[in-house]
Amino acid sequence: MNLELPALYAGYSVPGSGDLQSSRNRFVLRKREELAMSDADLSADKVRTMLTESLERLRKASAEYFELLEKGLSTSQLPVADQAKQFCGYMQRNVTATFDLGEKLIQAKDMQDAVKIQSQFFQDQMRSLTDHAKSMGESVMKAATGVSTPKS
Template sequence: MPEINPSADKMRAMLTETLDRLRKANEEYFALLEKGLSSSPLPIADQAKQFCHFMQRNVTATFDLGDKLVQAKDMQDALKTQSEFFQDQMRALTDQAKNMGETAMKAASGMFGHKS
């Protein structure tokens, strides 16, 4: 029968184990996705790979947040960690949106650029 009131250390250990399993499954998923996109004949495969790279970076950052929250000493530490994560994510998302916009503009100019 499971323990009704597990200690904080046991909870941390269980959460860490769960995060590790989820991280491994995530890595396998993105490896399969990358493999599928690498063999894709679609003209937008390169853009899709870039988008998947951004998704993978964001998911990895979320797992890293989970690791840090599991190790938080108290609520103030957890809130500080969450705030730093949010700020980092906003910067990353801004950069990603800029990169995707530039990629889209290059693709559009290539499609409508030169006519012989």
């Protein structure tokens, strides 16, 4: 038995069935879009989770590194050990600020939010750099004054 429609009926549809078919197609497409969006949201959440976990591991490794560096500097007999400790403190604050930036960027809602976070970070870093340069300059001046002062 041949179930194919004759060529005469191939383009013919029952009145009203086209509306039903197009409604069904729109419904199916809408469901597919919803599933795709939920997958996209789920994957975005997974990416955020992975980034947060990686950032925490990096933060921990960085803290351990700075602890070792501080131990090494505390036992150093070099005359510049105090300046090195001070510089190490600046580095540690900058690394911490960068990790904080990473956390904020991971939680950014959209590109505009990310740009705002980045701008604020840049402004904070410029202020910090100015303060560090001022402090380091004062430290160098003290060291230079101490060296050039004649001993009696």
